[in-house]
Amino acid sequence: MTQAHDYAKIAFDLIDDLDRLTEVDGVVTRVSATLADFGYTSFLITGVPEPPQRLEPYILLNGRPKGWTEHYTRSNYYADDPVAAWCRRTVNPFEWSQAPFDPERWPRAAEVMAVAREFGLNKGFLVPIIRSTGFQACVTMAGERPDYEPKAKRALHLVSMYAHARCAALLGCETDGQRRRVLSERERDILAWAAEGKSSWEIGTILGLSERTVNWHVEQSKKKLDAVTRTQAVIKALRSGEI
Amino acid sequence: MIHVITSDNRHLYELELLTHFRLRHEIYVVERNWYDLARADGLERDQFDNEDATYILAIDSGQVIGGSRLVPTTRPHLLSEVFPYLASVRGLPIGVDIYEWTRMFVIKSRREGRTMGGQTRGMVICGVLEHCIENGITSLTALIEMFWLPLFHAMGWNLMPLGLPELINGEWSIAVKMAINEDTLASTRRFHGIAGRVHVPAEANAVTQVTV
Secondary structure, three states: OOHHHHHHHHHHHHHHHHOOOOOHHHHHHHHHHHHHHOOOOEEEEEEOOOOOOOOHHHEEEEEOOHHHHHHHHHOOHHHHOHHHHHHOOOOOOEEHHHOOOOOOOOHHHHHHHHHHHHOOOOEEEEEEEEOOOOOEEEEEEEEOOOOOOHHHHHHHHHHHHHHHHHHHHHHOHHHOOOOOOOOOHHHHHHHHHHHOOOOHHHHHHHHOOOHHHHHHHHHHHHHHHOOOOHHHHHHHHHHOOOO | OEEEEOOOOHHHOHHHHHHHHHHHHHHHHHHOOOHHHOOOOOOOOOOOOOOOOEEEEEEEOOEEEEEEEEEEOOOOOHHHHOOHHHHOOOOOOOOOOEEEEEEEEEOHHHOOOOOOOOHHHHHHHHHHHHHHHHOOOOEEEEEEEHHHHHHHHHOOOEEEEOOOOEEEOOEEEEEEEEEOOHHHHHHHHHHHOOOOOOEOOHHHHHHHHHHO
16 A cells, blocks of 8 residues: 555544544544644644734644643744744645744744744644634644655645534534624633633733732633633633633 | 526526526636636536536526536536546545536625625525435535635535545645535525525426426
8 A cells, every 4th residue: 555545544534533523532632643643743723813812712622732832822922923924824734834934024933933843843734724704723733753745735634624623513613703702802811721720820920910810800700601610610611612 | 596407497597597607707717717617708618518417596686696506427527527536535426316516606796705604605505405405316526625614514514525635726625525415404504594495486497397
């Protein structure tokens, strides 16, 4: 069997399996395993809003290294991520290195890419997706020495469209365009960090707020979501696609 | 309203069909630059526009505003004659209950912004589905651009890819097999907020019966 057939088989097997997966956790595991076959150790399935909006409330599946996620969020790298910027300009999949930017005029972009490499994300591939609502989304993946064969990229293009669709269906975000969000951006940021297991004090440190302010925002969110505890608020926010 | 035109009733729709070929030229040749389809007469017609073709046209106050074409897979069709390599992984599905869906269009003035939930497009898609269900067609095959996949996924369709994506006319495209059933129609109607049938009532086409 040729290698070309293997790529297609890996992709088609995943697509068959996705239909049977009814839990997001199962999708994460299955997609991670497939991308690993192509040499990608990190991936993200997410909406791609226009900065200054932050990325975090739009993430569907986060398969990135924990340290990178934290550093990226804390440094607000999204605003200066040249890969995300290019994603908002094209419908065709591209290698991260093809995202154009001038390091002289945009040094922060160079920093984002350099730090990504420190986390082992040497090379990446991104598949832009335009949701039925017109909202921009993507599947982006990276690794130290991923497979850049043209056939592999075509297989990943297909895999990405189906993986995004499955996540969107399970998390109910295809209706994003119609649904009214009830939480403010600040409240979503804070709950997103709470969902990562951070305490109010830690969230305050990350976002540059006092612990008291964080707690006040959490209380507001609980009221809006009709939740009794912080955990319940996080669960409700996740379910309704707020975070 | 949606009208279904076959070789049985096309004499009633010659004007609308001609308009539809002209609209296809405007959309595919002028707007989308598919120069392979360009013809001197300004009508976009290919070898599959023959007596086997079924046309699903959206006609509003006598004006053609959208449409689609279905061709039986048991006869020569686009995927079998021009793009067979697009089905290299799963093979090309062929059968009396499988039709190929091509040339779906909505005229520019009836498209709604960047969002793909346009009402006219919904009418055309529901028109295709109603025709399939009422005529025992259980699957459609189609060559579609990859950027259409999220719309079909959001409408709740089951799309089986037949091969890996290929660049066609500068767009990443893929051949798919689409399973068609009552659930597909129900979720598509729900997605577009369409309450019931989009086909013209049977009586409107009754002339056909008389002439047979």
